[in-house]
Amino acid sequence: MQFLEPMGAWALLALAAVLAFYLLKRQYEERTVPSTYLWRMALRDESASRPLERLRRSLLLILQLLAAALFALALMRPALPGHAAGEFVIVLDASASMQAADETGRTRMEEARQRAEELVRGLNALDRVTVLRAGTNVDVLASRADRQTAIAAIRAAQSGSGGARMEEALSLARAMAQEIEGLDICVFSDASIAPVEGASLYAVGAAAENRALVSLAVEETASGGRAVARVANYGAACEIQLEGYADGALCDVRTAQAGAGETVSVSFDVPPGAQRVEARLANGGAIALDDARWWQRAEDVRRTVVLAGDGNLFLEAALALRADIDVVRASVEEAQAIEGAQLYIFDGVLPQTLPQSGSLLCVNPPEGAGILGISVAGAQTPQGAVHAGGRFSENLSLAGVALRAYRPLSGGEAILLCGDDAIAAWAESGAQRAAVIGFDLSDSNLPVKYDFPVLMLQLLDALAPDASMGVADAVAGEAVPVTASARAEAVSVITPAGESVSLAPPFPAAPFTGADEVGEYALVETLPEGEERAWFAVYMPAAESDVRAVAEDAAQAGGGAVRAAGREMTVWAVLLLLAALMLEWWVSRREN
Known part of the structure; x- marks a missing residue:
């Protein structure tokens, strides 16, 4: 026998209570009676008044003690032995x-x-x-x-x-x-x-059947805008019902036919100048989290880039790839006096004192220079092929790239290698970032290769990110990488619930790890001249939207159904308690 609720044993105190009632029963007072007819009964009562005699041959007492014991037993939930504690x-x-x-x-x-x-x-x-x-x-x-x-x-x-x-x-x-x-x-x-x-x-x-929005893109035209949403149908063929919102107001409703398991495109019109666009499914299906997608217009923020040197058509062409960049051409001395620029580019020259804020791009720096921990050695003749070093160059072919001479770089993270020597490197110190190219672009055929604009655009995006490049849409639960401005004094993220999460200082800004909720977030950068905000959204993983199939119950080796706790006998204890109470009531009536 085992007990599923051992704490019920406290009810056994009722046994002591029953005994106490009998022991404390009021004694009769002595009286003179006119007849001896009642002597036998009086003697019996007198015997019962003695404490030890009161408990003898009392059927009512036995039944009441039995009822109290059965009550406690029922509370303890008795069960036949099943297994040991697990x-x-x-x-x-x-x-x-x-x-x-x-x-x-x-x-x-x-x-x-x-x-x-x-x-x-x-x-x-x-x-x-x-x-x-x-x-x-x-x-x-x-x-x-x-x-x-x-x-x-x-x-x-x-x-x-x-x-x-x-x-x-x-x-x-x-x-x-x-x-x-x-x-x-x-x-x-x-x-x-x-x-x-x-x-x-x-x-x-x-x-279950479900439909999910998997993407939303907005294309602006002279007459307004057009949004294109992609909808995945995880179910039988059906009609997709899509609602379009602009700045919180319903602007269009569209329908489209989607076959079983098909992904279709649904477009709708957007009013001119809309700052925020939302696409929402009216018949999403089993899950509501994947029924919406958002688009937010990026803030129109210009980036100032200072270009110091003798002039380089290749660099200027690369800078033209970014429409938000304003190029300021200056001498080395003038560049030192310009404050508040997002990026300083020094081509073949280097000031005695580097700017303390803003990013740096140094091309063909002089021997002995030190730039955020990157040291420049003397000129050497190439002894090997140019190949990728890691960051920013993973997707470059670099086939047939040749150099006349280069200055090996040490320190930082290699971007390009010539043989075993780093010829382009990357470094960060706090919020400041620097890229160093250890050769003259005019002494190489790299600028005429397809790889050059790709490499330069990646460097510009990292050195002078615009508001929309600081962060990208993410999947719930994953860390969100953040590229902050080199001039940022603080970086934080505002969640859909309105909570502000600080990412920096210290710099570089840590990835945002609190993207657990589906919705719209804001990356906030505090700059000397004010705040800049970049909006991004967090969505549920696409694989979670497909709920057409579920697993089946399965037990692995050594597992199986949970072991039984034993056959519970509480019902029988309750029935015996009721029987004892009924018998006690019958005996009590008979004696009275």
Whole structure:
């Protein structure tokens, strides 16, 4: 025999209460009676008035003690032996697909919580339960807790907007299994899992149809604008109903036919000058998170670039690739006096004191120069082929690039290599960034190669990013890289909830790791002349939108159904209690 609620044993104190009532029963006073007819009864009562005699041969007392004992037994929930106290790990899938709702409106996460709670309620009172939430991070909601604590943790679990790090959750569970013998792992998910010894998959949800917006682009014309949305249909052939909003007001409604599993384009008109455009599905399907996409007009901010040197047509042509750049040509002395520029370019020359703010692009600097930790050596003749060094050059072919001479660079991060020598390098110091090219562009055929404008545009975007280049749209749960202005004094992100998250200082700005919510965010840069904002959006992973198939319940080797806690006998204890109470009532009436 085992007890599922041992705390019910406190009810055994009722036995002492029953005995106390009998022991403290009021004694009769001595009286003179006119007849001896009642002497026998008086003697019996007198005997019963003695404390030790009161408890003898009292059927009512026995029945009342039995009823109190059965009441305590029922509260303790007796059960036939099933298994010894065990350890369980419950893993709840908290990915975005768990927000898929069925025809009744119940989500997969709600079903997972219900089934997990039912499982925990059926465990032995001595069992211990660990609850893991597998979302974009693995959260331990309860660690080796009792049933009530585990149930509270399960009820508090919510699905997220990103994917599920199920492998990390299972890895943590396997690590626990190595320390705890007989650990059972119970996974509640709508997706299949890799075979794990001792794990059981409890599949939740049913196949559902869904439609998702996968992209939104806005093209501006002289008469206004036109938005093009791409819609993926994860279901049977249907009619897509799309609503277009401009600056919060409905501006157009369009419909389109989409075949089963097809992705279609739907366009709608946008009023001239619209600052914010939103596309929204009116019949999105099982998941609401993927029913909207946003577009925000970037702020028109000009970038000042100071160009010092004898003049270089190749550099000037590269600068013309950016429409937001204003080029200021100056001598070295004049360049030193110009403050507030986003980028300083020194071609073949270098001032004695480098600007302390703004980015630097130094082409063919003199021997012995030091630029943010990059040192320039003496001129050498090439002994090997030019090839990519890493950053900014991964997608360059560099086929047939030749040099007449170069100055090897040390320090920083290599961009281009000639043999084993770095001939272009990148460095950062706080908010300031620098790119150094260790050869004269006129002594190389690189400027006439297709690789040159690609390389220069990447360097310009990193050295003088415009408002829209500081950050890009992201997927929920992933870190968002941030490229801040070299003149930024502080960098922060404003979330859809209005919370401001600081990224810098210190510089360089750290990636934004709080993109857990689907919606619109703002990157805010504090500059000496004011604030600049760049808007970006965070969306749920595209793979989470397809909820047409779900996994099936599965038990791996060593796993299986949760072990039974034993056959509960509470009902029989309650029936015996009722029988004892009825018998006590009948005896009490008969004696009276």
